[in-house]
Amino acid sequence: MSFDYDLFVIGGGSGGVRAARIAAGYGARVALAEEYRMGGTCVIRGCVPKKLMVFASSFPAAMTEARAYGWDAQIGAFDWTAFRAKLDAELDRLEKIYRAGQNGAGVTVFDQRATVAGPHEIRLADGTEVSAKHILVATGGRPFVPEFEGAEHVMTSNEIFKMEALPKRILIVGGGYIACEFACVFEGLGVDVTLWNRSPLLRSFDLECRDLIVDKMAARGIDIHTNCIVHRIEKTAAGLVVEAGDGRRETFDAVVYATGRVPNTEGLGLETAGVATARNGAVEVDAWSQTNVPSIYAVGDVTDRVNLTPVAIREGHAFADTVFGATPRQMEHDLIASAVFTRPEFGTCGMTEEEACKRGGVEIYVSTFRPMRSAFAGADDRVLMKLIVCTETRRVLGCHIVAPEAGEMIQLAAIAMKMGATKEQFDATCAVHPTMAEELVTMRNPTRHG
Template sequence: MSFDYDLFVIGGGSGGVRAARIAASEHGARVALAEEYRMGGTCVIRGCVPKKLMVYASAVPSIIEEVRGYGWSAETGSFDWGAFRTKLDAELDRLEAIYRRGQENAGVTVFDSRATVIGPHEVRLADGSVKSAKHILVAVGGRPFVPDFAGAEHVITSNDIFKLDTLPKRVLIVGGGYIACEFACILHGLGVKVVQYNRSPLLRSFDTEARDLIVDQMAARGIEIHTGVVVQSIEKRGETRVVTCSRGCVEEFDQVLYATGRVPNTDGLGLEAAGVQLAPNGAVTVDEWSQTNVPSIYAVGDVTDRIQLTPVAIREGHAFADTVFGATPRKVDHDLVASAVFTQPEFGTCGLTEDEARARGPVEVYVSTFKPMKTSFAGAPDRVMMKLVVEKETQVVLGCHIVAPDAGEMIQMVAIAMKMGATKAQFDATVAVHPTMAEELVTMRTPVRHA
């Protein structure tokens, strides 16, 4: 059978563009890619990149406070959201152009269109045209989830936050995951009064000890946190959102940001009609090769709901291209994937939480909590934490959790050692770099508890 393309990729995010580029440029495949919004996907356009730039902007007030502690005369001044957003938009345009050029230079045909699956080897574009391909890769990512309740149409999500004309004076953030907590810290740092609601403890999927330290410091900085509370309804009165909660409280906000999780973006994609098996939450079910139950259809990235991280999607897309078009079968190892949460303080984590490790067997736990030299000298009350969770029998480090400035930078390096199966003795044998915060990772000699 003759096909228009060897590969048709649906989705121009991190996983899709990597798979398309590698298949075309390195393995000589005839590749097409369809993206209905903007090249670059969630991470580049409305996720990691703009969020991290907002993190940098929001940290300036605390930096100014710190430099005064070092003898400098400095004032914070006011934040110009319009100026920042103009520069942010230009940066995203620049990055999108790079992504597009990368596809074109690799020989990928790009369709700026929505595409849906209509069979094992066919997709339909928004203009009604049908394209055939030997293989189809679904890489459409995920989208923010907003539950159904009275007034849900009056909320915004993380997709909208970067496009606000003005910053709200008072915002309610609903949710307790990393996205909710990151934006609570960002908006607070930009001068917004932030209130956060969640039905359960914040950051509950992370290590409890690390989570508690982060949440305590968020509250100490002035973020008003309420757990065990659910929004019942929202009424819009002019530009004000009147929120009624499950405790009977009624409060007014300029904006309500929902960050209550993300769901795979498979609605209306035609996958079920094409025979592709989906999980109850809409995720595409795949095997270890990212292949669906329909042999010609594959999926990578957040749409598979394995690990929702950009570098994971990139690895999956690259491995798919090498396996299918490069005759180099390669699986992605989803074990010991490090991640960072860009709250203030920042959080870096890799491996098992203490509770997860305890469930597997006896462990030793090493923890050091202290005031770092830099902020302590400036008079700030901030504390940092270094934590290692060690399997008692083998002494292999099962988990590392860091709450500290630049924790994401530190955990990247620790993850290399953990991926190599490093033991506590090997951490101990490493000479410390002094004076640094990270030296605590190799100087903790006595466990604080056994479990």
């Protein structure tokens, strides 16, 4: 059977563009369809703009610290309009790079929505139908907002970077890392921040680390309420009046929902081809990212495996190597490091203490201290370093860091962990002094056992 393309990729995010470019490099005839902007959530309305907002929000604290070190440092008002204009320009620049990468590889790009019309068929928004030997679904995820009265008045991470003005008072609803990151960002930008969630914050992370982060968020003035569910929102001349199920009633200039994300498969036509999906809409795949329909694959957040940009990129690359490069390769989903860009920052890799204690036979090493830089400035910041070690194999099963630049540190620790490093190999590494990271190689005695 003759096909228009060897591969058709639906979705121009991190996983899709990597798979398309690598497959084209192997000589495949590749097309890709993206209905919004090339680069996907991470580049256009996720990791990249969020991290730039994290940088922007850090300067008031830096000025306070600078004065403690003897500098005559002052900071004026934050100009959201100027920042947003520069942010938009940067995202435009990055999108052009992503598009140039596809064009340079010889990928045919359709700037419109595409849906699955069969095991080998794709239907474009303009009505055009094309065929492909293989279809890759890489449509990512989308923010989830529950149904309630006044839900149309809220923003999500999709709209937050497009605000015309910075609100004076903002409510963030949610308790995951996205909600906590935005709470810290807006607090740093001078916004009065309230955070409501139905359960404890950051509950999927190591509890000791979580407690330190949440305590410091509250100490910085973020008004945190758990066991709190929004009942209704009313738009008034004074702002958005938000009522909670417990009777709480407050007025805000803006409400941001960060209550999780769901796989972006609605209306994608997967049922037409008989592709199996999970209850939440996630595309079900095997270790090779292949669905139950042999010609259709899926990578990234749409599969709801590990929802991180670098994971989607590696899954897309492994797919292209396997199907078009004659190099069968699976993405390994263990020991994936990640960072949460709260204040303080959090880096994590491997098991939490709670997970490790359930399996038993582990040692927990913990060091908490005031870092030299902030201690000199008179700040009450705390750093936490934690290692979780298997008593039998001595391998480091988990590493958790709450500290400035924790994301940078956890990346390097993850390399050693992926190589199977033991606690004794950590100990045999000479410390770099004076640094915060030296605590990772100087913790000699376990704090507790599990």
